[in-house]
Amino acid sequence: MIRHLFTLMWNRRRANALLVVEIFLAFVVLFAVGTIGTNLWANYRQPLGFDYAQVWQLNFTTGAQPRTEQFGTQRQLMAELRANPQVAGAALTAGNTPFSFNDSQTRLDFVEPHDSTRRPSGPINTYYIGPELRAVMNLELVAGRWFGPADAVQGAHVPVVIDERLQRAMYPDGRSALNGLLAGNNEPSRRVIGVVRAYRTDGELQEPLPSMFEAILPNDTTFLAQSVLLRVKPGSGAALEKQLTDDVRRIGPGWTGTIRTLTDMHTVQMKMRLTKPLLLGSMSVFLLLNVALGLFGVLWLNISRRRGELGVRRAMGATAGGISRQVLGEILVLTTFGLALGLLVAVQFPLLGVQNVRPDIYFTAMLLAAGALYLLATVCALYPSRLAAGIQPAVALREE
Amino acid sequence: MTNLFTSATDSFQSQPATAPATGAGRAVLQLTGIEKVYQTRTIETVALNHVNLTINQGEFVSVMGPSGCGKSTLLSIMGLLDEPTSGTLELDGRPVQSYSDKELARLRNHKIGFVFQSYHLINDLSVLDNVELPLLYRSGVGGRQRRQRAYAALEKVGLGARTGHFPSQLSGGQRQRVAIARALAGEPEIILADEPTGNLDSVMGEEIMDLLLTLNREQGTTIVMVTHDEQQALKTQRLIRFFDGSQVS
Ligand SMILES: Nc1ncnc2c1ncn2[C@@H]1O[C@H](COP(=O)(O)OP(=O)(O)O)[C@@H](O)[C@H]1O
Numbered sequence: 059m060i061r062h063l064f065t066l067m068w069n070r071r072r073a074n075a076l077l078v079v080e081i082f083l084a085f086v087v088l089f090a091v092g093t094i095g096t097n098l099w100a101n102y103r104q105p106l107g108f109d110y111a112q113v114w115q116l117n118f119t120t121g122a123q124p125r126t127e128q129f130g131t132q133r134q135l136m137a138e139l140r141a142n143p144q145v146a147g148a149a150l151t152a153g154n155t156p157f158s159f160n161d162s163q164t165r166l167d168f169v170e171p172h173d174s175t176r177r178p179s180g181p182i183n184t185y186y187i188g189p190e191l192r193a194v195m196n197l198e199l200v201a202g203r204w205f206g207p208a209d210a211v212q213g214a215h216v217p218v219v220i221d222e223r224l225q226r227a228m229y230p231d232g233r234s235a236l237n238g239l240l241a242g243n244n245e246p247s248r249r250v251i252g253v254v255r256a257y258r259t260d261g262e263l264q265e266p267l268p269s270m271f272e273a274i275l276p277n278d279t280t281f282l283a284q285s286v287l288l289r290v291k292p293g294s295g296a297a298l299e300k301q302l303t304d305d306v307r308r309i310g311p312g313w314t315g316t317i318r319t320l321t322d323m324h325t326v327q328m329k330m331r332l333t334k335p336l337l338l339g340s341m342s343v344f345l346l347l348n349v350a351l352g353l354f355g356v357l358w359l360n361i362s363r364r365r366g367e368l369g370v371r372r373a374m375g376a377t378a379g380g381i382s383r384q385v386l387g388e389i390l391v392l393t394t395f396g397l398a399l400g401l402l403v404a405v406q407f408p409l410l411g412v413q414n415v416r417p418d419i420y421f422t423a424m425l426l427a428a429g430a431l432y433l434l435a436t437v438c439a440l441y442p443s444r445l446a447a448g449i450q451p452a453v454a455l456r457e458e
Numbered sequence: 459m460t461n462l463f464t465s466a467t468d469s470f471q472s473q474p475a476t477a478p479a480t481g482a483g484r485a486v487l488q489l490t491g492i493e494k495v496y497q498t499r500t501i502e503t504v505a506l507n508h509v510n511l512t513i514n515q516g517e518f519v520s521v522m523g524p525s526g527c528g529k530s531t532l533l534s535i536m537g538l539l540d541e542p543t544s545g546t547l548e549l550d551g552r553p554v555q556s557y558s559d560k561e562l563a564r565l566r567n568h569k570i571g572f573v574f575q576s577y578h579l580i581n582d583l584s585v586l587d588n589v590e591l592p593l594l595y596r597s598g599v600g601g602r603q604r605r606q607r608a609y610a611a612l613e614k615v616g617l618g619a620r621t622g623h624f625p626s627q628l629s630g631g632q633r634q635r636v637a638i639a640r641a642l643a644g645e646p647e648i649i650l651a652d653e654p655t656g657n658l659d660s661v662m663g664e665e666i667m668d669l670l671l672t673l674n675r676e677q678g679t680t681i682v683m684v685t686h687d688e689q690q691a692l693k694t695q696r697l698i699r700f701f702d703g704s705q706v707s
């Protein structure tokens with residue numbers, strides 16, 4: 059029977075070409091949306107690496123204060139912030155804070171320990187941070203150690219803490235990256251002292267990049283960090299916010315401070331990152347609706363046109379259920395034709411490796427898109443197939 | 459509707475249950491008191507009015523009568539395509555009233571072959587695929603066997619060389635021969651033909667008629683054929699005339 063249906067629908071391919079094309083297009087769109095969606099979902103499921111519920115970000119501007127004085131003022135500000143009973147911890151950081159849309163990327167060479175050969179890394183998210191960051195953000199250390207007082211002394215190599223993703227990039231075979239070296243071109247090389255789970259400041263939806271932390275040295279006078287991440291005690295609100303910005307103005311001549319909660323920043327970022335996919339998603343829903351209407355209409359029309367044929371099939375011994383299954387089967391076969399064309403296109407993506415998406419995400423998206431279209435076709439065929447089952451065999455003798 | 463005509467010459471009508479002298483014997487189809495009333499919103503049509511009729515195995519019976527007198531309705535009831543409003547139909551001596559849709563489909567598939575005035579071939583299937591159709595609805599017949607039996611049936615109607623053609627590439631007479639091959643493929647005991655030559659010119663009609671006669675003679679297939687052609691009817695063993703839903707001879 060399945061072969062019969064394929065023969066029948068293949069012979070009717072001209073009449074059904076439009077529908078097949080529509081299914082093909084729907085598949086391509088669904089595949090695209092599915093890829094984006096699956097990718098977002100795969101990103102979302104990976105650990106974020108930090109905890110932001112009680113964390114605020116304070117940014118300050120230094121006004122017209124001479125640069126040489128700024129570092130002293132900054133130290134004083136940090137001391138006062140930490141002294142505040144409502145503040146559980148405070149860490150200086152460069153501007154690439156969580157959910158801020160800022161990033162700072164470096165490319166280095168992985169140095170193979172036994173033969174010193176170099177292998178270029180891809181982009182690495184690089185964080186200049188005060189050592190208090192680990193406590194403020196609740197970073198999870200999985201190997202080695204975090205920055206300590208010993209690191210304040212400039213050595214031959216710059217000590218860095220990396221995340222697990224960078225460790226895997228350095229040693230895909232699963233070796234530990236501790237004491238591994240990352241070499242730059244015109245800068246001192248870095249030595250890995252510890253590994254944390256992750257620190258995905260780009261947020262849950264973004265494809266994670268490998269990350270690396272470098273500590274801001276206490277006596278550094280080249281780079282002035284102008285952001286502070288603060289862990290505040292539960293229940294802190296507008297009053298503390300005002301107090302802290304007042305502190306900035308009081309301590310720094312001409313300084314101003316602004317505070318945002320990471321929770322707010324997170325919400326803003328989620329909205330931004332979801333706008334495009336949701337727009338695309340709703341557009342594809344409209345497209346699907348269109349395809350559904352088309353399928354339904356064609357099926358309905360076909361049933362009334364084919365009363366004679368279906369009656370003859372019943373006269374030849376088809377049961378009512380058999381007729382209904384045939385109508386459903388036909389539309390599933392048509393869907394299969396459309397999907398086959400669509401898959402030919404879709405398979406090119408993982409094969410050619412265009413876009414930077416993992417093959418398994420493409421395959422999941424193909425499955426999802428195909429499943430959705432089969433479901434859609436089945437739903438569209440339910441009523442027409444029942445209609446067809448109701449055709450009395452006696453019409454075979456009447457329909458001309 | 460009242461029946462103004464009474465039986466003119468023949469005695470079949472008054473003795474429906476007894477086998478006539480013609481034919482090979484046992485009754486394959488027996489209609490007793492069959493009535494068919496079509497009820498539409500505006501009118502009620504009595505298509506068959508108390509019909510008693512026996513078709514015996516191996517008989518070739520032709521049915522004649524003016525348009526609208528109930529010939530197709532009669533065939534659809536004999537072919538289990540429609541249920542009578544009242545009366546009983548026995549197939550091989552067993553009443554069919556109580557059968558389920560599935561059982562009826564099975565009986566149609568195994569016992570009965572249909573030939574229609576307008577052929578009713580499926581235009582999007584090749585000649586061979588069309589002829590395979592009844593076997594497709596029969597369980598236990600594999601693809602290869604279907605193919606073989608369809609070929610054999612097409613050979614019988616002289617179209618063994620046209621299996622790959624599509625109906626639109628054939629003449630009317632050829633199409634009807636395909637339809638007959640399709641009816642034959644399932645090897646039914648009974649062939650019901652509703653004006654099989656109605657759309658054909660006389661030469662082609664003659665061809666079809668010869669084919670049916672040969673089938674009846676050589677294979678003993680029971681045939682009930684509706685026709686408007688007096689000449690054709692005379693070639694069959696028995697002629698039944700209908701008028702306004704009743705058998706008049
Ligand atoms: N499905 C139907 N609904 C209502 N009336 C019908 C239906 N089928 C047939 N009839 C009526 O029943 C009568 C007999 O029809 P039919 O058996 O087709 O006649 P014939 O084949 O002898 O021309 C006609 O009056 C026809 O209009």
Ligand SMILES: [Mg+2]
Nearest residue numbers: 529530531652
């Ligand atoms: Mg008729």
